[in-house]
Amino acid sequence: MSKRKLTDQQRRRIQANQKKRRQKVHGNNADGDTNLGPEQVGRIITRFGKSAIVQASDQTYRCGIRQHLNDLVCGDEVTWQMAESGDGIIVAINPRRNTLTRPDFAHKLKPVAANIDTIWIVATVFPLFDSTLIDQYTIAAEFSQIPPAIIFNKIDLLSEDALAKLQKSLSVYQDIGYQVLYASNTTHHGIDIITHELIDKTSVFVGQSGVGKSSLLNSIHPELELATKQVSEQTGLGTHTTSRTTLYHLPSGGELIDSPGVREFGLWHLDVSELAQYFVEFRPLLGQCKFSDCTHIHEPDCTIRQAVADGKISQQRYDNYTLIRERILENPNR
Numbered sequence: 001m002s003k004r005k006l007t008d009q010q011r012r013r014i015q016a017n018q019k020k021r022r023q024k025v026h027g028n029n030a031d032g033d034t035n036l037g038p039e040q041v042g043r044i045i046t047r048f049g050k051s052a053i054v055q056a057s058d059q060t061y062r063c064g065i066r067q068h069l070n071d072l073v074c075g076d077e078v079t080w081q082m083a084e085s086g087d088g089i090i091v092a093i094n095p096r097r098n099t100l101t102r103p104d105f106a107h108k109l110k111p112v113a114a115n116i117d118t119i120w121i122v123a124t125v126f127p128l129f130d131s132t133l134i135d136q137y138t139i140a141a142e143f144s145q146i147p148p149a150i151i152f153n154k155i156d157l158l159s160e161d162a163l164a165k166l167q168k169s170l171s172v173y174q175d176i177g178y179q180v181l182y183a184s185n186t187t188h189h190g191i192d193i194i195t196h197e198l199i200d201k202t203s204v205f206v207g208q209s210g211v212g213k214s215s216l217l218n219s220i221h222p223e224l225e226l227a228t229k230q231v232s233e234q235t236g237l238g239t240h241t242t243s244r245t246t247l248y249h250l251p252s253g254g255e256l257i258d259s260p261g262v263r264e265f266g267l268w269h270l271d272v273s274e275l276a277q278y279f280v281e282f283r284p285l286l287g288q289c290k291f292s293d294c295t296h297i298h299e300p301d302c303t304i305r306q307a308v309a310d311g312k313i314s315q316q317r318y319d320n321y322t323l324i325r326e327r328i329l330e331n332p333n334r
């Protein structure tokens with residue numbers, strides 16, 4: 001075959017295609033730059049699309065992400081390199097200590113945040129107090145092996161009687177070893193204690209939209225001036241003010257991740273036969289029922305149901321166990 005000479009136009013097209021391919025391989029927006037600076041370590045502050053903001057020393061950098069690292073989340077520790085364009089490129093992820101995960105709309109398990117010391121479940125009465133959502137979070141926390149704790153916010157909206165009732169209901173969580181704190185951003189009640197609890201730890205605020213997660217963060221670190229929004233007077237529901245899970249450095253030391261509110265924290269990935277073990281107070285009794293595969297719903301000689309009858313396990317937690325179990329079983333994509 002005779003050697004064909006490339007025309008200038010062909011040469012330009014080939015070069016352009018090669019550049020495109022390089023960009024694809026790097027999966028970044030650093031313009032396919034192969035002249036990368038030395039490797040540096042950093043922490044993911046927030047993630048959007050194919051990029052992330054990385055904190056390294058006292059600065060933040062916008063970084064592209066190599067394709068195989070697509071599951072990077074807020075809190076991840078990474079290795080990155082500076083490209084000539086001024087943007088960075090994340091080239092590796094350090095092993096995670098732990099990961100808070102959640103199934104996405106297609107029921108694929110996705111990380112939400114990584115390397116966390118405490119999951120603070122923020123709840124209140126306005127919008128609605130929902131103990132099922134609290135328990136979905138305690139289960140997700142136990143599944144991820146990250147200790148959960150609870151902040152009951154907006155106590156300024158409660159009468160003394162109503163607060164006493166709620167304290168009784170939340171004492172269930174204290175009885176099983178979870179810390180429960182009470183707060184108000186209006187009166188500043190509890191803010192000092194929460195601030196103290198967050199020192200030198202990586203914590204995440206989770207909960208329904210409108211419970212006041214970002215407001216609490218503003219009370220703890222007023223310079224942030226995060227956007228917060230009115231809960232709808234008509235529906236009593238929040239309108240999703242925070243849109244992206246983001247990590248903030250606290251002046252007192254420690255990091256706090258603020259996350260967008262959710263109505264429900266899906267647990268479709270869990271095997272129902274394992275659900276009971278994510279209820280910490282059930283754990284010591286598991287394996288003692290008459291049937292080794294006891295569902296703790298209808299079987300005779302069930303130690304869990306006996307413990308509920310004896311008042312050793314709270315009726316509310318047990319009811320949420322049965323409800324969450326049903327929701328997992330009813331899910332068609334299981």
Ligand SMILES: Nc1nc2c(ncn2[C@@H]2O[C@H](COP(=O)(O)OP(=O)(O)OP(=O)(O)O)[C@@H](O)[C@H]2O)c(=O)[nH]1
Nearest residue numbers: 185210211212213214215228229230240241242261
């Ligand atoms: N009365 C009272 N209102 C509060 C308190 N904390 C927050 N709020 C109000 O509750 C509304 C929702 O607060 P946000 O901080 O935006 O709630 P969020 O949990 O961050 O909501 P998302 O970002 O949508 O998940 C705002 O109007 C706040 O002013 C409080 O302690 N007392």
Ligand SMILES: [Mg+2]
Nearest residue numbers: 213214241242
């Ligand atoms: Mg918010």
Ligand SMILES: [Zn+2]
Nearest residue numbers: 289294296302
């Ligand atoms: Zn049983």
